[in-house]
Amino acid sequence: MGGRRASAAAAIALLLASCGGGEAQDKKGGRGPSGPPQVGFVVIQPSNVPVVTQLSGRVTAFQSSEVRPQVAGLIRKRLFTEGSIVRQGQTLYQIDPSIYEAQVAEAQANLQSARANAQAAQTRAARFRPLAQMQAVSEQEYTDAAAQARQAQAAIAQNNAQLRTAQINLRFTRVPAPITGRIGRSLFTEGALVTTNQAEPLAVIQRTDPVYVDIQQSSAELLTLRRALAKGGAAPTRAVVRLTLEDGSDYGQTGVVEFSEVTVNESTGTVTLRARFPNAEGILLPGMFVRASFAQAIDTQAFLVPQAGLSRDPRGNATVYVVGPGNRAVARTVVAERTEGGYWVVTQGLAAGDKVIVQGTANLRPDIAVRPVPATTPQRIEPPKKSTGGTAAGGQAKGG
Template identity: 80%
Template sequence: MVAAAFLISSCGSGGGDAQKKGGRGQSGPAQVGYVVVQPSSVPLVTELSGRVTAFQTSEVRPQVAGIVQRRLFTEGTIVRAGQTLYQIDPSLYQAQASQAQANLQSARASAEAAKIRAERYRPLAKMEAVSQQDYTDAAAQARQADAAVAQNNAQLRTAQINLRFTRVPAPITGRIGRSLVTEGALVTGNQADPLAVIQRLDPIFVDIQQSSAEMLALRKAMAKGGLTPASATVRLRLEDGSEYSQTGTVEFSEVMVNENTGTVTLRARFPNPEGILLPGMFARASFAQAIDHQAFLVPQAGLSRDPRGNATVWVVGPGNRAIARTVVATRTEGANWVVTQGLAPGDKVIVQGTANLRPDAEIRPVPYTEPQRIEPAKPGAQGGQGAQGGAAKKGG
């Protein structure tokens, strides 16, 4: 019995050594997946805050004084340019127009009489039947009468214009707000408060604020090369976090910096057929101001950050060694990090199997597109029991 136990113990320890030896044989360079990076054209997307403003705003104001007789529109509806909104009492202006018309007729009659008199004096002056001075005075009176006709005609036109101003029209087409005066109110031509406000909301503007420092840095980068201007198609994120369905375009940027905020205003134009955007609404605008032609796109799985926030990637070095490299990656583009510094064209960035990598460790790189090969476990590698059992059986 003692001899049999010794024989089994010797076989079991031999099987353990074989197992360890087999484990060392199976272990080797770690297999990793890599991608070859090349410079890409990546848009430089900026997200900024903005406020919605009306495309056109018009304050409806009276141009003559009087009592408001009627309001001829429904508050909150769309009004058309030229549509009558208020009727001011026209009685006084009708009387002034009638008086101006009568004055014009009187001036025309006087002008006709003066003209006939001057024409009669002309031959008499040649015959010296009347003095030359009398003819000169008659001709001057005829010209003064013509001038009086012109003056009265101008007064008549002024009276007719004031009479027309008693019907207050809409200056633009748009949505009108609430009426700020009621029927029976006295209005004047130089009052400070408008009668109502009309706003055109389709299309509509979004005023975007960008710091002057960011704009200056962008212009310097474009001057150095590598960046080209992009067509500024703008997308909006509304106050509730939803995306606005329509896209806009940047119309222009201000040529001066706001002294209080240190920002420059960019104005974007959006279609607003459903009236979702309203003046004063807050929104987040994102758009590409430039295109970087020297950036690298690295899958997010291939980039990690240390406790200080520095970005690091693993690359395949000479002799299939793992090399850690610090890069600059401040933003993402879809499922990739945008790396602007630290990589060179053709670098093999490891994106799979980076968990247990150590600097200068030997690796077995394969393209990331190929699936990793996982070898099935051998029967003899399960806890050493198979080897011991075989040894025991052999010993038995």
């Protein structure tokens, strides 16, 4: 029994010695993990990257009209439902027409009187004409008669205009909708007295399909963009706008920037950009606060670097590793202020053709030797090789 234990202990000791010698041999020969680490790289080239801007904005109605009376009087009826859709020309209020109907009747009577006077004056002038030629009446009498006939015709025109004015005022007693849209609450009730110069409107109509979104951009940002366009580092583009609603959700439909103001607001230092959006479902309401994201230009000299290849130091500076001369890792400080999908947009610090390391970056240090391969190359993982000494030792142990 004691002999077997001694033999087994000797075999185990020999096996451990054999394994230790193998590890020492691997370290001495350089076949182990002491070689340069394998890293994956991508070759970067300039890309056309949209310059995306995020700004705040307010929704405004596509059309807005205040319903105001054009004649004075008492409101007899309100002929619409508050909050409903009204059509252009639809009667909204009925103002008491009594006084205006009387004015129309008076104007009609005055016009008839003027026409009668004109007929008498024209007949008198026609009779005086041959008499004046025969010198039966003086030329002055004929001249006066002809002038009275022309004055009578002018009186007809004046009374006709007064009649049209009275008819227009009578028509204004039925207050129509100036535009098609959704009408709000009525600010005046039946029996209220309204005038043509009152401060408050009767109601407000707004057209909300489509709608406008007024976006505020600082004049400094706009100036920077225009300088970039002038230098050739950016190209203009048609701005397609996306909206983020107040609850953080995406609106789902895109709009287009239609124009930009030509003046800067002196109190805020901003320029207003106006975008147009479809709003068939009525989700966007006038006065609503939104966030607008859109591309004002295309950066033609930016580089897209996978996010795995960029890190930041404690100061917040962006850093990437590139494959330098002699296959050594070189740290580069770059400018990367925004992302585009799964990439960082690098605007400074890199050049076309640089090999940016995006795999195996965990243990990288500046100026260490690396074994670079394209990032798409799969890593080969081989099982450990069995040493001869270990097999022999195992045989001895088995034999013991």
